Amino acid sequence: MASDGLRGTLKESLHDELTGAVREDDQALIKFHGMYQQDDRDRREERSAKKLEWLYSYMLRLRLPGGFMTGEQYVGLHNIAGEHSTGVIKITTRQTIQLHGILKSHVKPTIKAFNTIHLDSISACGDVNRNVICAAHPKFSPIHEEIFAYADKISQMGLPKSKGYYEIWLDEKPLLDTKEKEEVEKDPLYQNRYLPRKFKVAIAIPPNNDVDVFANDLGLIAIVENDKLIGFNLAAGGGLGATHGNAQTYPRLGSMLGFVRGEQNTLKAVLEVITIQRDYGNRSDRKLSRLKYTLDKMGIEAFREELEKRCGFKLEEPKPFTFTRRADDYGWHKNHEGKWYYTVFVESGRITDDEKVALKTAMLEVAKTGKVNFRFTCNQNLILSDIAQKDKKEIEKILEDFGIIAHTDNAGAVRKSAIACVAFNTCSLALAEAQRYLPSLITKIEPILAKHGLENDEISMRMTGCPNGCGRPYAAEIGFVGTAYGRYNLHLGGDREGFRLNKKYKENIDEPAILKELDELFEKYSRNRQSGETFGDFAVREKLVTI
Numbered sequence: 001m002a003s004d005g006l007r008g009t010l011k012e013s014l015h016d017e018l019t020g021a022v023r024e025d026d027q028a029l030i031k032f033h034g035m036y037q038q039d040d041r042d043r044r045e046e047r048s049a050k051k052l053e054w055l056y057s058y059m060l061r062l063r064l065p066g067g068f069m070t071g072e073q074y075v076g077l078h079n080i081a082g083e084h085s086t087g088v089i090k091i092t093t094r095q096t097i098q099l100h101g102i103l104k105s106h107v108k109p110t111i112k113a114f115n116t117i118h119l120d121s122i123s124a125c126g127d128v129n130r131n132v133i134c135a136a137h138p139k140f141s142p143i144h145e146e147i148f149a150y151a152d153k154i155s156q157m158g159l160p161k162s163k164g165y166y167e168i169w170l171d172e173k174p175l176l177d178t179k180e181k182e183e184v185e186k187d188p189l190y191q192n193r194y195l196p197r198k199f200k201v202a203i204a205i206p207p208n209n210d211v212d213v214f215a216n217d218l219g220l221i222a223i224v225e226n227d228k229l230i231g232f233n234l235a236a237g238g239g240l241g242a243t244h245g246n247a248q249t250y251p252r253l254g255s256m257l258g259f260v261r262g263e264q265n266t267l268k269a270v271l272e273v274i275t276i277q278r279d280y281g282n283r284s285d286r287k288l289s290r291l292k293y294t295l296d297k298m299g300i301e302a303f304r305e306e307l308e309k310r311c312g313f314k315l316e317e318p319k320p321f322t323f324t325r326r327a328d329d330y331g332w333h334k335n336h337e338g339k340w341y342y343t344v345f346v347e348s349g350r351i352t353d354d355e356k357v358a359l360k361t362a363m364l365e366v367a368k369t370g371k372v373n374f375r376f377t378c379n380q381n382l383i384l385s386d387i388a389q390k391d392k393k394e395i396e397k398i399l400e401d402f403g404i405i406a407h408t409d410n411a412g413a414v415r416k417s418a419i420a421c422v423a424f425n426t427c428s429l430a431l432a433e434a435q436r437y438l439p440s441l442i443t444k445i446e447p448i449l450a451k452h453g454l455e456n457d458e459i460s461m462r463m464t465g466c467p468n469g470c471g472r473p474y475a476a477e478i479g480f481v482g483t484a485y486g487r488y489n490l491h492l493g494g495d496r497e498g499f500r501l502n503k504k505y506k507e508n509i510d511e512p513a514i515l516k517e518l519d520e521l522f523e524k525y526s527r528n529r530q531s532g533e534t535f536g537d538f539a540v541r542e543k544l545v546t547i
Ligand code: SRM
Pocket: 036, 038, 059, 061, 091, 092, 093, 094, 095, 096, 097, 098, 124, 130, 131, 200, 212, 215, 238, 239, 240, 241, 242, 287, 290, 349, 420, 421, 422, 423, 426, 427, 428, 429, 468, 469, 470, 471, 472
């Protein structure tokens, strides 16, 4: 990439006050710095009618391995969101934070402000190793911290060596001497070409699969024996993006490569999976360039052989493991060290104050106590963690006073396990609404569930505004995939643990048709399901879809 170490002409683009946009080449470059140029799609027509350019702004995504920040950092985030963006703190499906609506003149101050609280956005987007996600719930395992540290190490290992970010956004002294630049920025992993496409790594700690490990280019499944982490099963080639009408594209779950023992070998294997994708991935068609296509082209055996050759060791047979859950465990729980944590329900990951609940103000009050850490989950929720027994009452009082406990307790089972992607008004690829619509659709679905006695059934329901799959709809029991404004493909038959993709059941249907279909489906399910059978399993057994 002729980007001058990800610098391009960004400095010039930023100084151009005639437009809210950056130059075309820089639009691809800024992704490597963790941001996208967007425009307010609700206002396109109005702006065009007035002969104004579209209302351009930037979405900035943080690199936050394992989704962790301190209370102090959260206070900083809150203030930065208020000063520079729409104010909504958006938790993503990869357990980090996005801010939207940042005007061009605010981008640099935003990144600088994040830097003062030791947060950055390097590689949060772009054709590199993305935010590394890790099981969020500290309760589940005494080895959580150890595994969490892997997320950070893998993230560090996947950072580009370019100093462009520091020069452009943080005003660090430029490396003017070409030789010095070559020396410092020599990048054995990305060389001068980066990856053919984005690359995603997730780490799961069984029995919880809250990270949806098989939806990632590379999934690591922690294997614990006698309370000790001995290594990881590796699953490669997951990825959910597809394009309507292009049969060459498809969602795919990761395939098991084998087991790798110990930290050194694990990090080596992760690195070499990335180098295989760098060297063999399709660089001529971006639609067919993710690792899943590379792997299907090479075949799993050849891929494993190549990996073993590059690693210099053999992978062992995968170790047995089970997943029992993907949803978050809301409310109060105690972890293995006796510390408390509280999982807050955040509808569609949007931390904001609305007519129902002052979530954003409440979270700020909690953060200001300095007695809580923040952990974001891949289900777009928030865990207030590491709370000492002596501080629990104080935190609980804030949560009660602001109605957060009632908000979390009273939300229905389907609503609490639902996921929606951003879609309108910022996502340039959206064909239909998602996060602005799913909550109201669920309000209409809830009485139907109640009518069939299913109101406590945790059926996973996920919606995206297009087939790219950002809300992982293909791995849900019920998936809605946007096809056009107000219309969705209805997918059925995923399982609850993330081992099975669903299939399309109905195409391009609108809200009345969705509600009618679900009414009929729930009626059949409540009448014919076997004991303990989930809706997804029922859909497969009844052959509503062929998996
Ligand atoms: Fe995504 C592109 C939002 C998780 C698959 N995704 C986008 C863009 C940047 C649109 C664009 O290219 O212009 C969206 C920005 C919307 C906005 O206004 O904020 C966007 N993706 C999101 C987020 C914010 C959805 C959310 O509501 O949480 C998630 C941010 C994750 C993060 O923090 O890094 C998000 N995206 C995912 C996931 C889920 C996951 O990773 O677990 C997927 C499916 C898994 C996968 O990667 O296959 C996903 N996003 C895509 C794709 C399809 C990629 C492909 O292989 O075809 C695109 C389009 C693309 O890359 O060309 C995309």
